[in-house]
Amino acid sequence: DGWIKTRDRGLLIDPFEATDVYRVVTEWLQARTDLPIWWSEVHVADPSWSLELQDAVTTTALLKMAQAGVDTALLWSPQEDALGCAGCLWTDPAHGPVVATPLSETVAVWSACAPVGSRWADVRSHQPERLVAAATSEGVLVVNRSGDDLTFSLDEVEHPLAVDGVAAVGDGACQR
Numbered sequence: 177d178g179w180i181k182t183r184d185r186g187l188l189i190d191p192f193e194a195t196d197v198y199r200v201v202t203e204w205l206q207a208r209t210d211l212p213i214w215w216s217e218v219h220v221a222d223p224s225w226s227l228e229l230q231d232a233v234t235t236t237a238l239l240k241m242a243q244a245g246v247d248t249a250l251l252w253s254p255q256e257d258a259l260g261c262a263g264c265l266w267t268d269p270a271h272g273p274v275v276a277t278p279l280s281e282t283v284a285v286w287s288a289c290a291p292v293g294s295r296w297a298d299v300r301s302h303q304p305e306r307l308v309a310a311a312t313s314e315g316v317l318v319v320n321r322s323g324d325d326l327t328f329s330l331d332e333v334e335h336p337l338a339v340d341g342v343a344a345v346g347d348g349a350c351q352r
Contacts (some may be wrong), residue, residue, distance in 0.1 A: 191229075192308065192321045195220065195237035202244035212247035219252055221279075223260030228340035231278035232319050234263050235342050238286075239310045239317060243296040251283075281352060282317075282342050288349035289315040301328075307337075315346015 198215065205213050220237045221230035234251070241249050253261075256268040265280040267273075290296070290312045299309035299316055306322035318328055320337040327334050330345050337343050344352035 191220075191222075191225075191233045192236050192319075195233060195240050198237050198246070199240040199244045202241060202246050206245060213245065214248040214250070215241060215246055216250045217252045218249050219262070221261075221263035223262045226340065227261065227277050227279070228338070230261065230263050231282055231342055232321060232340040234279055235282050235317065236308045236319050236321065239296070239308060239319070242290065242294075243298065243310055278342070282344075285344045285350060285352045286317075288351075289317055289344050289346055314348075315344055315350030318343045318345065 198218075202213050202215075218234075218237065220234045225233070238249055251263060251265070253263060254265045256264045256266070256271070261267070261277065263279060264277055265283060266277060267275045291314065294312040294314065296310045296312055299311050299318075301307040301309055303322075306320070306324075306326060307328060308319040308321055309328075310317055316330060318330075318335075318337065320326055320339060320341045320343075323339060325336065325338050327336050328343075329335070335343055335345060342352065344350050
């Protein structure tokens with residue numbers, strides 16, 4: 177299991193910074209084994225957060241895992257439950273029509289931006305405290321962690337990004 181908060185005191189630091197636990201533990205494991213690294217029951221989001229913040233923080237965690245060389249990451253709680261949505265991909269059908277969440281959209285575009293076997297590279301941001309970004313040969317995923325709407329530039333093209341927004345910029349289906 178992988179959590180970004182403690183059991184007794186909850187989240188102690190900024191949730192985007194807390195996702196570093198996945199990178200650090202993965203690198204520690206890789207230094208000690210040649211076995212594949214799998215994260216199961218990845219718990220990143222809190223049901224009290226907006227769906228957009230859940231998407232942004234979960235995507236940041238997945239990017240850090242991918243960059244560290246994780247072989248598999250299994251998200252937990254794909255469907256909203258009685259406690260609410262905590263990184264869910266769709267809403268509970270018991271509460272009305274099933275609706276895909278922003279995280280569902282990110283997961284859907286992930287395979288286009290990062291086919292199996294892709295290598296992730298850091299993207300240097302002039303505002304790392306505001307943006308998280310990583311790239312493959314297919315495209316770039318960008319997460320707005322600033323708390324404000326902003327615009328980022330990639331290959332001299334400006335892209336708007338809402339608060340807690342996730343963007344995919346690339347060729348073909350690697351677009352969001």
